[in-house]
Amino acid sequence: MALSGPEWVDRYPTSSDPNDCVGEFRDNLIQFIKALHAAKATVKISATLRPPQRAYLMHHAYKIAHNVEDPGNVPKMAVINIDWVHRDEAGEPDLPKSRSAASQMVTAYGIVAQPALVSRHTQGRAVDMDISWNGTLTIAPRNGAPRPIASMPRTGENKELHAIGASYGVIKAVFAGDPPHWSDDGH
Template sequence: MAIPNSAINSARPPVHQSNKALSGPQWAQRFPGSKSTRDLSGTFRHAVEDFIQAMTDAGIKVTVEATYRPIKRSYLMHWGWRIVNDRVDADSVPAIDGLDIEWQHRMPAESLHAAKGMVDAFAMRRLRTRPALRSQHNLGLAIDMSLTWRGTVSVKDANGKTVQINTTPRTGMNRQLIEIGATYGVKKYAGSGRDAPHWSNNGR
């Protein structure tokens, strides 16, 4: 007995019709962000550069990971991470003007695989904190930097006072260093302690 064409068609996975480009790791090359303090805004740039100089002079290793980030890059990072980690349905991701990306592939497993590729391409595989959809990075008012040192270091604050840091951790989460940064107008992220690299003009 022949099987009706309608039955065959209904058994096939739906193919999403779209003129948009499918998601995947190639999107990480678009809308590039910056790691240069030159791309920070106004007085915040000078505050950051002065703070970094004070830390470097004290023997702290400073590695800048991100400064300015375009809104569209934040959008890609946010939703790619959420599809992978929060299991957000790819078809439910809201669109953004001027960005023709199709998150939903032919099969859900393909959508998830593409999002995982984006997470890897954005170097977010080990990131436990959801990337912000909007942040001070979009305004040039935030910086992500990795900070490490050994033993005790002496750092000058913005008032010229030398502060001896002999406490742990020897990272950007050190409370003494956070207080020094605040004198420059560079404030540590006030949220989860899992986002150690993030500093901004207002702590957000």
């Protein structure tokens, strides 16, 4: 059994390949990205499919680090041999040390909001992508003529771009706190 800490972050990597998404969402995402590239936007994908093991590690690290969960009460995941409980020299549980290790994991993962155990990412139905452009972006909605987006911001946070994405079935997150998140239903 290995103690929790940032060395776990490199295990069970999240994909950044749109082809690892599933079914209709995969096809829609690929078409949306093609439209963005054709419009000369920059697209940087940081996450698509997240293995359930990574979701488990992220979920519990966040809860421990934010004093929501006791490291001694984390349910086991059969394939992950992690010990969330750090101990002092006498062998007693050391809660500050445990929370510190979890906090280091949260930082290393780059977590901005509490990760779910089951999410659109673990289902292959989400993408985290940063989108940017200079000047006016002229982009076509699915089955439509190209139209200009001159409004600010020139990022994935642009409301007009959200409407274009929705025409492809790629919906901008409907919740706050996760700027790069898009999925098949906004969750």
